[in-house]
Amino acid sequence: MKLQNKRGDKILSVYWFAILVIVAVGVVLMVNTFYGKGYDVREVEARILAEKVADCVYFGGESNSLLLTPQGTFREDFKDNFLSFCTLNFDPGKEFVRPEYYVEVNFFPDTNLRRSSFVLSEGNLNWKPDCEEKVADRSKLATCVEKEFFMNAPGGAVYLVKILSIVGKVQENV
Amino acid sequence: MYNKINSRGQVGETLTWIIATVIILVLVLFFIFGASLLASTKSISSEFRPSLSLTGHFIGTDPFLKKSLFTYVTLPSESKKIILDREFQRLLSQEGFAIDFNETKKEIILRYNRR
Amino acid sequence: MKKRGEILAENVIFLVLNIIFLTILVLFLLKQAGGAVLIEGSYSKEIALLVDSAKHGTIINVNLQKAKEVSDENGIDFSEILKIADGYVTIKLSDKGGSSYHYFNDINVSYYPDKNPGYEGFYVLNFNRKRA
Numbered sequence: 001m002k003l004q005n006k007r008g009d010k011i012l013s014v015y016w017f018a019i020l021v022i023v024a025v026g027v028v029l030m031v032n033t034f035y036g037k038g039y040d041v042r043e044v045e046a047r048i049l050a051e052k053v054a055d056c057v058y059f060g061g062e063s064n065s066l067l068l069t070p071q072g073t074f075r076e077d078f079k080d081n082f083l084s085f086c087t088l089n090f091d092p093g094k095e096f097v098r099p100e101y102y103v104e105v106n107f108f109p110d111t112n113l114r115r116s117s118f119v120l121s122e123g124n125l126n127w128k129p130d131c132e133e134k135v136a137d138r139s140k141l142a143t144c145v146e147k148e149f150f151m152n153a154p155g156g157a158v159y160l161v162k163i164l165s166i167v168g169k170v171q172e173n174v
Numbered sequence: 175m176y177n178k179i180n181s182r183g184q185v186g187e188t189l190t191w192i193i194a195t196v197i198i199l200v201l202v203l204f205f206i207f208g209a210s211l212l213a214s215t216k217s218i219s220s221e222f223r224p225s226l227s228l229t230g231h232f233i234g235t236d237p238f239l240k241k242s243l244f245t246y247v248t249l250p251s252e253s254k255k256i257i258l259d260r261e262f263q264r265l266l267s268q269e270g271f272a273i274d275f276n277e278t279k280k281e282i283i284l285r286y287n288r289r
Numbered sequence: 290m291k292k293r294g295e296i297l298a299e300n301v302i303f304l305v306l307n308i309i310f311l312t313i314l315v316l317f318l319l320k321q322a323g324g325a326v327l328i329e330g331s332y333s334k335e336i337a338l339l340v341d342s343a344k345h346g347t348i349i350n351v352n353l354q355k356a357k358e359v360s361d362e363n364g365i366d367f368s369e370i371l372k373i374a375d376g377y378v379t380i381k382l383s384d385k386g387g388s389s390y391h392y393f394n395d396i397n398v399s400y401y402p403d404k405n406p407g408y409e410g411f412y413v414l415n416f417n418r419k420r421a
Contacts, residue, residue, distance in 0.1 A: 015191040019198055020310055026202030027314050030209040035321045040217040041334045048341045049393060051237055061244045087418075089395035093375050101393055110254065139217070149238040150245040150258060158245065158254055172334075172390060 040173040042143035049088075050147045050165040053103055056086035057161060058151045072155030074107070074118040082120050090123050099124045100168040102142075107151075108160040117159075127166045142168045236272040243279055247286045325359050329380045329388035332356055336371070336414075337378040337390040340398060343416040350403065354410030356382055371412055373398045395419060 057064055066085050067078045078085060090099035102123035106116040131144035148162045242262070249255050266275050321327075332353065339349055353370065360370045363383040372379040381387040397419050403411035 015188075015195065019195060022195070022198055022202060024310070024314065026206060027318070029206050031318055031321045033206060033209045034213045035324070035327055037213040037216055038330050039334060041338060044218050044338060045341065048338065052341070052394070054238060054241065058241055061248050084395070087395040088393050089376055090393060091376065092391060093377070100391060110257065147238045149241040150261075151241070152245045152248055156250065158249065158258070169391070 038173060040139065040143075042167040042169060042173050043145065045169075046143050046145035046165045046167045047147075049101065049103060049167065050145050050163045052088070053086060053105060053163050053165065054147065054149065054161070057105065058149070061152065063151055063153055068153055070154050072153045072157050079120055082122050088122070098126070102127045102164075102166040102168075104128075104164040106162045106164075108162065110158040110160070113160055116162075123166070124168065127168050128164075131164070131166065139174050140170055142166050142170070236278075239271050239273065239275070239278060240282065243282045244286070246279075247283050323359070325363065325382040325386050326388070328356055328359055329382050329386055333378050333380040333388040333390040336373070336380070337392040339414070340373065340378060340392040340396070340416075341394045343394065343396060343398075343414075345396065345416060345418045347414075347416040349414040349416075350408070351412045351414060352410065353412055356380065357410040359383075367410070368402050371400060373400055373414075 057067060064078075064085070066075065066081075068074060082088075083090065088103075090101045092099060102125060103121065105120040107118040108115065109117050127142040127144075130142040133141055135141070144164065144166045146162065146164050148160060151159045151161050153159055242258075246255060246258050246262075249258065262275065262279075265271070271278075336351060339351065343349065353367075356370055357367050360367060360382045365382060365384070370381055372381070376393075377389045377391055379387055379389040397417045399415045399417070400412055403409075403413050405411075
């Protein structure tokens with residue numbers, strides 16, 4: 001009498017189908033994990049912003065004449081026109097949307113490097129606390145870049161200029 | 175007479191398949207984790223790769239250091255130069271700079287003296 | 290006794306189905322990799338950063354050949370894929386798609402596809418100061 005038990009083959013094909021499904025789901029998840037994440041360019045962007053502000057304040061060994069008088073005094077009206085003097089535009093152009101940038105420039109005289117004698121700031125101040133957060137994954141926080149350099153001012157003074165530039169844009173980059 | 179049905183072979187196969195499924199699951203999870211690690215490299219850093227053809231140290235990506243060095247060479251007061259030099263050494267020892275500090279300083283002094 | 294092996298129909302069907310499955314997976318992967326959404330996002334950011342770094346008098350040639358291939362497939366004319374206006378760089382490679390990225394440089398940008406032979410797929414960007 002022939003023993004023919006083919007039930008095993010049908011059970012095997014169910015397992016094979018299950019493995020195919022696992023592999024397919026795995027590949028789809030891998031692809032979505034990798035390609036679903038956008039490029040985060042905020043660090044480069046914040047650095048470009050800092051460099052632009054630095055060039056606006058001090059270029060070619062000379063400070064901006066709109067910022068400092070020939071006697072070396074800071075002009076207060078530079079604060080009100082900071083964006084236009086440095087050809088910056090933080091306006092998102094949409095209603096009820098706040099700027100995605102914040103920039104702050106502090107000028108510390110060489111006689112007192114702990115106390116800023118002049119401050120320029122523009123943008124959305126709400127991004128600033130993100131710089132203090134100490135977390136492992138900073139991707140959902142704003143990107144902060146801090147740069148400093150020394151500047152010769154008219155009248156012989158030397159200033160330490162500290163530039164803090166912040167780029168929010170969390171949704172577009174994460 | 176009855177038929178003896180030996181199903182031990184079927185049980186052996188099923189066990190093999192269960193183990194294979196578990197191994198495949200573990201591998202797939204491992205690759206998904208790897209994909210998420212690769213996705214984290216999509217954060218573009220501001221440290222550009224230097225050109226392979228450039229050999230000069232002066233050309234680099236630290237305009238802030240260059241501004242500071244230019245301030246240094248144009249300072250009329252020697253005492254302020256010493257203070258600034260000390261500050262550069264402090265920054266060099268703490269954080270370092272993106273480009274070679276000594277070469278850049280030499281180059282800026284050279285260019286300033288040539289003008 | 291001669292025993293000839295037989296190519297069983299079940300095995301052949303099994304192999305063919307597996308190959309079809311793998312082909313579908315590979316095609317899915319390639320479609321995702323070369324997808325319009327990915328290219329739109331990366332180009333809009335890249336060009337926005339270029340605009341941010343540019344100064345008055347700068348002329349930049351941007352290679353958008355990959356974007357041209359995708360826009361040609363989707364029936365979008367090359368001269369319409371890039372828009373720089375109101376502080377945003379927008380790249381649109383399909384009817385329903387489009388990715389915009391804001392730039393902070395307050396500068397005038399004029400842009401047009403490069404008409405020089407051998408430069409199909411390139412855009413020329415000219416930067417000038419905004420008039421008061």
